[in-house]
Amino acid sequence: MGLWLLDADVLARSRFAVSPLVETVAALKALDGHPTLPGQRAWLDAHVPAYRSRLAGDPFSAAFVRAAFPPRWLPDFLATPTDFLGTSAGDAAATFAGELRRIRETPAGAVRADLLAGLAGPLPAELRGADLPARVAELLGWVWTRTLRPDWPRRQRLFEADIVSRTHLLGSGGWAATLDGMRPGMRWLGHGRLQINTYDLPPQDLGDTGLLFVPSTSTRGWVGSDRPDRHTVVYPCRGILADPARSAPPAALSRLLGPVRAEILARLESPTSTTGLVAATGHGLGSVGGHLRVLLDAQLVHRRRSGRYVLYFRTADGDRLVRISRRSDERTAG
Structure with missing residues (x-):
């Protein structure tokens, strides 16, 4: 299983935040046909045609989503948001612009290495140019502008409500209650051991870092490590895309x-x-x-x-x- 080893100091430095970039990546995966919850059906019906048209006319975007989203993998440069995130609805545009700036400033070689780590074969020719980070940022900006920005205030309120609920749980039950079951396959095992997934991976000692917990509309979420001192857990926001029949x-x-x-x-x-x-x-x-x-x-x-x-x-x-x-x-x- 995948284990993160962490002590009380790591948890003391951990926090919750909302990330427009994380939600944009979750939206891109949903548009590309990855599993979604029933409550997302109307949103998909509204935006999938334009997304498919975009891919049909843009070989770069089509090659990128094939390379970036293989099973059980998400490149770290997409998985981890910026260090400092705004939390009010008015901050969303500025926060997203800052997150895209980080994508653009990532060296093309680092982006290619991230993509290759999840591929079984060579990198597609469309992704070998020096402008790779800029073109990835442009695609993410398109998803944000066309599909998410109009709905962002509602999603922001739901994310913030989820964070408040989990903060309440943290105060009443501690980190063990808060972390256990936050996302599929994630469990607090005690003695400083957090199971982050069920994959056969060596344990990773987080040392003196902190964790960033980010809610999203993803059905499973993901974990990311960008540099030794930045670790993120993206988790499904409770109830945001609940099955209408159940809610x-x-x-x-x-x-x-x-x-x-x-x-x-x-x-x-x-x-x-x-x-x-x-x-x-x-x-x-x-x-x-x-x-x-x-x-x-x-x-x-x-x-x-x-x-x-x-x-x-x-x-x-x-x-x-x-x-x-x-x-x-x-x-x-x-």
């Missing part, structure tokens, strides 16, 4: 509480902020806040402050009500 409230619950209130209760399987619920449901802040007050009064949800956010989560009675309602729907369907 939809049970019909029995909707009849009892009303559709909006039932949807909010059904989504509170893990602690979520009001902002996160607004982004996930599409309902207005006032509407979500009003329904949360009713659910609080009915003791179906609790709330707890985590830093500057207030997180809402279901009580045992709320869990029981959702579970019974789902069973009722299953019996009706059967």
Whole structure:
């Protein structure tokens, strides 16, 4: 298995961040046909035709995505974002520009070496030019501008809500609870050992570094190491692309509480902020806040402050009500 060896100092220097570049890479993989979740279907239907047209008219882009995304591999120059990332929606354009600048400034030889590490054969001729980093940055910029930028404020809110939820978990359960199961194949094994995947790889001692944890819409996420002192874990954002059939409230619950209130209760399987619920449901802040007050009064949800956010989560009675309602729907369907 792939192991990272880390001590308490490494965890003390670790943090969460949002990266437009990471999400752009995740989007590029999704557009190229890599596994996605059902909630991404509408986005793919809207943007895959333009993406395929782009590849059909650009041999470089077609060769690059074939080389960059083989099974179980992602080049480190794509896997690891910049050192300092903005977290507010207003920072997105500047942050992405800085991340693209790092791609452009990466030596062409280093990019080719990264790509060759994941290939079973020689590098395609289209990728051997001195302008390789600049052309990769141009492709990523196209994906960002055409497919992600219009939807970025919503995704940003969902990513931030996920970070708040995990920060709350960190405070209540420690790093072991936060890291365990963050992405498929990842487990905290104790004694300073973090299993990052199930591949047959030698352990890697992270020394005096810190970790950067970045949420994304990727179904599995990835890990990256760019230089000895930069290590990143990209993980699936909880609930951002949930199966609509699963995130939809049970019909029995909707009849009892009303559709909006039932949807909010059904989504509170893990602690979520009001902002996160607004982004996930599409309902207005006032509407979500009003329904949360009713659910609080009915003791179906609790709330707890985590830093500057207030997180809402279901009580045992709320869990029981959702579970019974789902069973009722299953019996009706059967």
